[in-house]
Amino acid sequence: MLMWADDTAEAPAGSGPARTRSYRLPGLHVEEFSIPVPLDHFGDRPGSLEVFARVVGAPGSTKPFLLYLQGGPGVEAFRTTADSPPWLARALEDYRVVMLDQRGTGRSTPIGIVDGAVTGVPNALRTPPRSDAEADALAAHLTHYRADAIVEDAELVRQALGTRTWSVLGQSFGGFCTLRYLNSHPGSVAQAFFTGGLPAVGRTSAEQPTLTEVYERTWETMARKSRDFHRRFPQSRERLLALAERSAQGLELPDGSHAGPAHVRLLGHLLGASGGPERLHYLLDLDVDSASFRADFAAAQPYSARNPLYAVLHESCWANGVTSYWAAESAMPGEVREDPSLLAGEHVAQEIFRTGGLRAWEGVAHTLAAHDWPVLWEPSRLAAAEVPAAAIVYFDDAYVPREYSLATAELLPDVRVWVTNEYEHNGLRASGSAVLDRLIRMVRDEV
Template structure:
């Protein structure tokens, strides 16, 4: 059953599908997928080709646009757009601290979540495509982790694709999680230093907040415990176009004077909670390192935490003992996240079992990518905080016919910040118009 409604410039239709939890056992348990179809007001959807959008993450539902925001307004000029909530996210059968106990204990939960990587997401797309298009290929737009899924799509089911568009999401075809993070920490440091050059007053502000939290970790709404390491996680903001400015405004009024002395303000703590809580996307934390797992013999083993030890400038205690700027981190998940965030704490053992899991299968087929004949275009953002540029360009060279647009005009969120222009450029590339 579907329902349709209008927003400015678009007609939206809710759609639901049922797919196997394990596509290797199609007769087994089924889960539900939710997607929102968007068509330009006044256009006949029957005459439009499909474009399916795969959001970044992992573990994030498709963005909830209002009307033709960001890139969607450009997309509906040419396409019937499907905004898919990937399995476990948004309105698709949810996987959270509240629902996962229905599976059983941590071992059963980990076994269940092993089916939530790019390989299963692509097979979901193929099941949905067969139902919606009658077998006709469609175009995929993959942002960030959605680009990882799109690369897997090209590796395993290119016959389902009319074209592939990737923004900030060309993965390494072979790097381990350790190698991904060894490349990531130097990028994090560069982003920090660029922020401090722009806002030199933030050096002392960040050190002061970190020193305060080192002595007195704060308790946020709902029981979230803010530690110095958690505060450093705000560096994830530095990967977006306006993130440095957001971080500056967050730091500028962190303290208020009270009868007991200076304290972190309620307004600051509430804003931090909004940035750091995983309540709305717990699978991002639980499955984050699993998206890099491709060696059947090698667990990820909390790679970001282990690799961090090789970059002592990120050690807050060491920094506060000296006079260096505090370095914020980026897109990293650590065991302590599952101690400090109430949305993750019940999933601590599940996450540990996934970190120690072996048997992960390769996600990308180099031979098939080398023989690719699907038109592909990728926006590669220069010095992207989240996805290593060198890794992306190496992959671009490995995919036959892929055309890249390398730019420093945008950060990782370019398809949001400059959506119509970014999408228009990628469409021009796959259509061989530039």
């Protein structure tokens, strides 16, 4: 049992001993630990991995825990400092914050390709797939890296911390995980906070929006944001058209890979965050044949070999008992397809697995796109989750359409919803402490 256990705690469910390390940062005390968890929480596929977390608090703090679930999928939690993330100081007024690296990321048995081998997988899967059978085998392993497994990992972390309940803060995909938490383990959650992270569920299975419908809404939003960007920066459209034409021949990047038109279109993900339009403007202002442009272009890509799960599993994070099968491409409107200056957000294109740094994952991505995914959220279970919750829904969210978020919120019996156009999808971080402070006060009925 870890040092945080109290005499009301339940014993860890076979999680085994945790490895711990503690240290101090200015004004903070940090405890790190990792625990072994099963690969397959729901079946009999053999294997295990380690899940890593940091507990951040003031020295000597005994405040309740707040689990932070990062956006993604496939992205690790923040590496904290006294002023990062910007909302941390507000959170520490009321909680000790648990920064969980979701399985396959950060220090939680990370998935990737390093020195010609796939990391974080059994030895039999370490060779990057070169055949359909090898791709299918690796894809089968990666089917265990969705929100349902992340929540089961979190439950073992909670038990290792010796607390019966904790609060959960879910940003974007982290909100999808938080909703799964309310679906499966509502008794473990004292409070739930959603920031741009209420997925499309629908009141009944018949009313559940299709993935194509979800992506149609996001394409509409991105087309509008693209046009707003071109009005604000009049030369941007011509630059993007020229860049798309140039990339059709292959735009070499610093790592030796080549970007194609889909990579140019994906620069639009910058438009979904505060300060993003300015970043895109200054990127397009650079000489396309300069080293600075090529490096900054590569760094601006949302999907890369650093966190391959972000691309490989992205569409599956929406898949509630269905296949995803390249839904974003299927939903792309004709006007967008014909105009490269109308940009994408988090729209995964098959092309990014044929060029660029994700080429080795192409077969895996195709197999996962055809996978029949289990149900993540059931309306009847959510309607029975009597957990105090608060959610911010961004009016013009580029990634999570507000209409579907509001419909999902109606399923939760004790949620307070704040709809605003003051922030973009990154409002939790961009607002400093403002968004989290308001959500905390909302869940306490102070707002």
